[in-house]
């Protein structure tokens with residue numbers, strides 16, 4: 001393991017736990033620093049004891065580099081491999097093995113931590129056949145949402161990568177913001193070009209129940225929308241096993257009439273997302289049960305913002321197992337061709 005591989009592995013493992021992002025940032029930054037060094041410099045600095053004089057290298061990152069250079073598996077990696085394992089029950093394992101891809105993932109085109117290629121290669125390493133890239137839309141300025149021009153640029157990058165990574169498929173998607181009036185935050189022509197569209201509400205989550213119901217129903221009924229993302233918008237203060245990284249961000253579920261929203265999902269063939277993020281776990285169990293009563297399609301998605309978070313699908317698989325969701329209702333169990341065909345053709349009312 002080279003020092004660069006070791007630092008990247010630390011970042012990956014910290015990402016799959018809920019480590020505070022500042023802590024991960026130090027390792028990500030150190031990886032960027034040593035990636036730029038001329039060959040031999042690290043070895044010279046370790047021999048001369050000047051490694052920590054490099055800007056961006058501290059005691060923790062320096063220890064990982066030094067141990068990797070000595071041909072050891074750094075102790076931090078040994079510890080993290082053991083402590084950050086994402087748990088998965090036997091019944092959940094059956095679901096995990098049936099999943100062929102993930103329909104919700106971010107890159108540094110919006111607020112993700114890394115490139116389309118790194119996310120896609122990680123998904124491939126995890127056994128997936130495809131990954132849908134779903135960066136944010138323009139109104140979500142805090143997340144550097146993509147305007148039409150940048151989304152078109154991203155589509156070119158995806159097309160280029162697809163030639164190199166075949167038969168693995170990177171599907172072009174978006175997490176389009178559901179605006180207050182239920183309209184969508186991207187050009188309809190562009191939405192029509194995408195393979196898979198996830199639609200989510202990110203602002204005005206406390207709006208009054210009738211207005212929120214109308215907002216979600218209108219979005220779900222759009223011919224462009226394939227998956228309703230994190231439907232309640234809740235963020236948990238604790239995940240049960242550990243506190244979330246920023247408890248200040250905790251927020252309650254949005255208020256809406258779930259019968260109407262899920263009836264609309266069923267009517268228009270729009271899937272309800274099981275969002276696997278530990279701080280979201282959306283929808284809550286009673287709502288998921290209701291979506292299943294309505295025979296909605298389900299999509300088990302990580303909403304990963306970093307490669308290590310792609311492993312969070314295990315949480316959704318356990319949830320699916322607890323609710324005994326029929327396999328064929330889960331869109332990620334379908335072949336990629338069937339998924340794309342469904343996304344293009346489910347009923348539009």
Ligand SMILES: [Zn+2]
Pocket residue numbers: 175200202229230
């Ligand atoms: Zn979102």
Ligand SMILES: [Zn+2]
Pocket residue numbers: 104106175303
């Ligand atoms: Zn997202």
